[in-house]
Amino acid sequence: MTSMTNYLIEPLAPLVFRSGKPFGSQASAADVIFPLPSAAAGLIRATSINQKQASMDEHSVEDVANQSYQQVLSIKATGPYLARFDESLQHVEILVPKPADALYFEAKEDSDKESDTVAKVQLVRLAPKPLDADCGSDLPDGLLPVQMHEPIKGKPKPGPTYWTIEHLKKWQAGNHIDVNALQREGVSQLPIDLRTHVAIDTKSKASKTGQLFQTASFDFGYTKTEGENTDGRSIWQDRRLGFVIQTDQKLDEDMVTFGGERRLSKFSPIDSLDSLYDDSLDELLNKINNANGFRLTFMTPCIFANGYLPAWLDATTKKGTLPNTAATVNLTACAIDKWQPVSGWDSILWKPKAMRKAVSSGSVYWFTLDSKLSLSDMQQLVHHVWSDDSQDKRDGFGSAIIAPWQLDS
Structure with a gap:
């Protein structure tokens, strides 16, 4: 197995990763997507070329079989993974997408008062389970449906979309996870920045007709929190979000452009990450x-x-x-x-x-x-x-x- 090196992408501006939808004048949160692995691989290969770790003298090639092109494509990368880190970079924590076998469910439970119920969000586990004898499905032959272990009266609710590695390990081991802990330590929604761009007419100093548009991007700057634990005061968090990429290339610390519009990020090798496995x-x-x-x-x-x-x-x-x-x-x-x-x-x-x-x-x-x-x-x-x-x-x-x-x- 080739040794892989971990690199942290620390955004210095909101990063643009567009969906494949047609470009329009109005932007929304749906116009920005989590970066694809190919975007991370492209960043690593471009950085390798810039740092003379890979040879690519031609600006573009026409033949896929081009030797230099194939050499660049042979560079391996995995990620990007969402990461949370502090300013010292001593602890970089990987956050993973919520597993599809976990469902946030709002179920009603009896309260202490008579004839009164309260709604409580639960984390429900889904698992392969045969259908009852009088039921059927159009699943491909040989596959079991994925169902709740026990039926619950209620409806699905939104919840954290990114979990910590530790929570995923517990979930895979069959352990119960507290939804409140997930909400505290996970990430419910990635912060989106909407920007309006306009072209100005040099003579009238007004916007040019048809040249007003918006872009959506991930804003991973430092954020403020306020609540009961802070006595209502706004306090800057000491951790922020970024990306981690793993590759077989040995690269130096650098400034890179990750995503569209050439927004800058800091590219730094990091020593270690939390292991994906607790067991040997x-x-x-x-x-x-x-x-x-x-x-x-x-x-x-x-x-x-x-x-x-x-x-x-x-x-x-x-x-x-x-x-x-x-x-x-x-x-x-x-x-x-x-x-x-x-x-x-x-x-x-x-x-x-x-x-x-x-x-x-x-x-x-x-x-x-x-x-x-x-x-x-x-x-x-x-x-x-x-x-x-x-x-x-x-x-x-x-x-x-x-x-x-x-x-x-």
């Missing part, structure tokens, strides 16, 4: 083998050849051999919020990329084992990038966390 490889291997199954939770969007289904799985039986191993597994179920469009601009070929559909970040896949995994299998799986195409792997589409899971009998 041996312990993780034993837990997965004893459970006879595992679950994948995707941290970045993943692009499979057959829509939601990896190419190494048979479309009929949902059985296949895990990549880079001899172990066969069965796909039991998957939870996907909705497909995610993936496109962009190729700055070397100088043309737009074709739009593709990806399995969204936060999606969860459950597998059962036909045979036990070996330690070498485990070493491959914890670092594996799960997209089918080799270039999508190098771009970082399909980073996931693996955890033990046992199918209820």
Whole structure:
């Protein structure tokens, strides 16, 4: 496994990451999307070229087979991951998308007063579970529906969209998570900055007709908080948000432009991050083998050849051999919020990329084992990038966390 170095992107201005919607004069929060892995990979490759770590003398090329172009594309990157950090950069914390098997639910409970009820937001776990005998579905053959363990009267509610790694570990282990703790330590919504741009006529000093428009961007500057713990006073938070990218390139600290409109960010190598796994490889291997199954939770969007289904799985039986191993597994179920469009601009070929559909970040896949995994299998799986195409792997589409899971009998 190639050694990967962690780099922190510290935004110095609101960053623009546009969706694929047609450009219009009015902007909204829906016009800005979380940056795709290909954007992070493009940043790493551009920085590698600028720092003479990669050779690319031509401004643009016409042939995909161009040797220099292929050399640049061979640079590996994973991310970007949302990160929270302090000014000293001594503690950089990764935040991950809410897993698709978690649902915020407002259920009514009896209060202390008679004939009175109160609404309380709960975190409900979803898991593969067979339908009742008198029910049916149009799911593909071999897949179980993903359902709540126990029916709850109520309705879904919004909640934190990004969790800490520690909360995700607890969730994967089957432990209860307090919603209030999630709201305190997670991130409910990324701050959006809306800016109005106008072209001024030099003679009249008025705006030019048809040249007034808006842009939406992520504003990751320092923020204020106020509430009961601060006696109503506004206090600046000592932590802010940014991005972490991992790559096999050794790069220097630099100033970079991440996203559109050439907004500046500080690019810095960081020593360490919180581990994605509390267990050693041996312990993780034993837990997965004893459970006879595992679950994948995707941290970045993943692009499979057959829509939601990896190419190494048979479309009929949902059985296949895990990549880079001899172990066969069965796909039991998957939870996907909705497909995610993936496109962009190729700055070397100088043309737009074709739009593709990806399995969204936060999606969860459950597998059962036909045979036990070996330690070498485990070493491959914890670092594996799960997209089918080799270039999508190098771009970082399909980073996931693996955890033990046992199918209820």
